Amino acid sequence: xxxxxxxxxxxxxxxxxxxxxxGRAEQTEQEAWRAGAAELLPERYASFxxxxxxxxxxxxxxxxxxxxxxxxxRFEREFADLTEEGTALVQAxxxxxxxxxxxxxxxxxxxxxRLARLRDAAMTLGMQMEHDSLASAGLALLEARTHFEGGHFxxxxxxxxxxxxxxxxxxxxxxxxxxxxxxxxxxxxWGRWARETADWSRVRHAAAILVSKAERRLWLYQDGRxxxxxxxxxxxxxxxxxxxxxxxxxxxxxxxxxxMKGPGQTRFYKALLLDYPTPxxxxxxxxxxxxxxxxxxxxxxxxxxxxxxxxxxxxxxxxCVSIRNEQMDVLFEAVEPGTPVTIxxxxxxxNPVAQKAEPLQRPPGSRI
Amino acid sequence: MxxxxxxxxxxxxxxxxVMAAGxxxxxxxxxxxxxxxxDEARKGGAEAYVAEAFKGAADALxxxxxxxxxxxxxxxxxRNYDKAKELLxxxxxxxxxxxxxxxxxxxxxxxxxxxxxxxxxxxxxEAKGLLAKAPKGKGTKADIEAMQxxxxxxxxxxxxxxxxxxxxxxxxxxxxxxxxxxxxASVSGQVQQAMKQKGKAGKK
Numbered sequence: 001x002x003x004x005x006x007x008x009x010x011x012x013x014x015x016x017x018x019x020x021x022x023g024r025a026e027q028t029e030q031e032a033w034r035a036g037a038a039e040l041l042p043e044r045y046a047s048f049x050x051x052x053x054x055x056x057x058x059x060x061x062x063x064x065x066x067x068x069x070x071x072x073x074r075f076e077r078e079f080a081d082l083t084e085e086g087t088a089l090v091q092a093x094x095x096x097x098x099x100x101x102x103x104x105x106x107x108x109x110x111x112x113x114r115l116a117r118l119r120d121a122a123m124t125l126g127m128q129m130e131h132d133s134l135a136s137a138g139l140a141l142l143e144a145r146t147h148f149e150g151g152h153f154x155x156x157x158x159x160x161x162x163x164x165x166x167x168x169x170x171x172x173x174x175x176x177x178x179x180x181x182x183x184x185x186x187x188x189x190w191g192r193w194a195r196e197t198a199d200w201s202r203v204r205h206a207a208a209i210l211v212s213k214a215e216r217r218l219w220l221y222q223d224g225r226x227x228x229x230x231x232x233x234x235x236x237x238x239x240x241x242x243x244x245x246x247x248x249x250x251x252x253x254x255x256x257x258x259x260m261k262g263p264g265q266t267r268f269y270k271a272l273l274l275d276y277p278t279p280x281x282x283x284x285x286x287x288x289x290x291x292x293x294x295x296x297x298x299x300x301x302x303x304x305x306x307x308x309x310x311x312x313x314x315x316x317x318x319x320c321v322s323i324r325n326e327q328m329d330v331l332f333e334a335v336e337p338g339t340p341v342t343i344x345x346x347x348x349x350x351n352p353v354a355q356k357a358e359p360l361q362r363p364p365g366s367r368i
Numbered sequence: 369m370x371x372x373x374x375x376x377x378x379x380x381x382x383x384x385x386v387m388a389a390g391x392x393x394x395x396x397x398x399x400x401x402x403x404x405x406x407d408e409a410r411k412g413g414a415e416a417y418v419a420e421a422f423k424g425a426a427d428a429l430x431x432x433x434x435x436x437x438x439x440x441x442x443x444x445x446x447r448n449y450d451k452a453k454e455l456l457x458x459x460x461x462x463x464x465x466x467x468x469x470x471x472x473x474x475x476x477x478x479x480x481x482x483x484x485x486x487x488x489x490x491x492x493x494e495a496k497g498l499l500a501k502a503p504k505g506k507g508t509k510a511d512i513e514a515m516q517x518x519x520x521x522x523x524x525x526x527x528x529x530x531x532x533x534x535x536x537x538x539x540x541x542x543x544x545x546x547x548x549x550x551x552x553a554s555v556s557g558q559v560q561q562a563m564k565q566k567g568k569a570g571k572k
Binding site: 132139 | 420423430431434435437438439441446503511513514517518520521522525539540542543544546547548550551
């Protein structure tokens with residue numbers, strides 16, 4: 001009786017299952033949560049939490065049993081397993097967070113670069129862009145950057161996606177304008193015009209002018225040789241061929257000087273008026289109207305000149321070619337009414353516009 | 369006879385003790401109170417604003433439920449809910465504190481978002497004012513139109529900022545306001561640069 005009594009007392013008094021046994025496993029759960037497990041690996045985290053809770057309930061039930069009947073080894077093993085699982089979960093979450101950060105950074109950086117390239121192309125080539133798309137993309141990327149810096153990747157990513165849509169539209173529009181500068185037959189035709197202009201000058205022993213829009217240069221020929229080489233500014237919508245009045249584009253074609261305007265006859269110091277529009281330009285506008293590409297009320301325009309500059313004003317034009325006033329003096333001495341003026345898109349296929357277009361044509365993935 | 373009376377007394381006392389022990393019921397009222405406090409904290413946005421404190425309350429509630437389940441599996445006379453009650457009291461107190469702290473954190477975030485909204489509006493006004501005075505020329509027409517387009521797009525974001533504020537999405541509102549402010553500042557910078565260049569050109 002005494003032995004049984006002592007055994008019972010000992011049985012109730014010993015506590016082989018320490019209450020702090022789940023502690024380490026619980027700690028890993030906290031670490032995983034702090035690392036962002038609920039957002040980054042929600043299913044795995046939920047499964048771990050479920051298993052932890054389940055084991056803890058069984059552990060509590062076990063602790064309520066009579067001391068000698070408690071299975072300490074089993075729970076030590078189970079919580080050790082859970083601690084191991086939790087530690088692996090923490091590592092997986094941390095790796096996932098790093099990958100997400102890098103991935104988001106890559107996406108964001110890629111689209112920021114894409115926007116910068118488009119803006120650079122628009123600015124350096126004087127290319128009029130669909131500003132709504134660029135402005136929307138710019139704002140979305142600024143907002144995404146703020147969220148990214150704050151570690152809110154889940155907020156940054158949809159904004160980056162939205163910017164991708166805007167940039168894709170703007171890029172397609174830009175490429176539509178730039179593509180012909182890389183088009184072999186088009187560039188070959190421009191090259192032929194350039195050669196014929198130089199030949200005309202050589203055969204007639206007279207002055208001729210060649211302007212290339214991509215290179216933004218004006219060359220003055222005498223006896224078939226270049227005697228002057230000047231930088232020019234063009235229409236603010238510099239890349240396309242002029243189609244109608246107010247489009248801001250500089251026309252391409254073979255023109256003649258029809259009038260020489262001296263000081264007092266023009267506000268741009270001196271000017272050489274060209275015979276734009278040619279019958280070819282009128283035909284192109286008519287076709288565009290028939291095809292519905294241009295509103296019917298648009299007119300072909302005129303008053304295309306090579307002119308000087310006004311101090312304090314932007315050097316770009318509404319479609320004319322502008323050069324410095326002292327260069328205008330030289331041209332004025334060299335040319336006369338009837339002098340040929342050829343305006344081409346580019347001299348060679350390896351021109352600045354084609355070079356800017358090349359990275360825009362690469363698949364989006366290779367740009368990020 | 370005295371012996372019988374004494375034994376009867378002991379039996380009655382023992383019976384009362386057993387009855388008292390048998391009456392240990394699950395702390396349902398405390399459980400409901402703690403659950404309600406955690407739910408209220410969650411609805412108030414504690415998960416987003418005071419995540420750590422909220423998790424502490426939710427974890428205490430879960431542990432209390434586990435304790436109740438474990439005690440529920442015992443022989444009725446031996447159930448003891450003291451530990452569960454202790455955990456429920458902690459869960460309730462933590463949840464109530466989390467809810468109160470959420471209010472303060474929200475007010476702070478709201479204040480920051482509203483300040484960012486005002487800064488964005490001021491930056492937009494400044495940029496629009498500067499753009500109106502931008503140097504005009506044949507070629508700058510397109511640039512001015514482009515910058516006006518930028519500002520118009522940025523201005524179109526103002527209702528979105530207000531909508532985010534109304535939805536208590538202060539983080540979103542602040543980020544939107546920051547993007548508007550940055551864009552407007554960029555336009556102001558471009559115009560100031562153009563004005564500076566014009567000034568230089570005029571002095572030649």
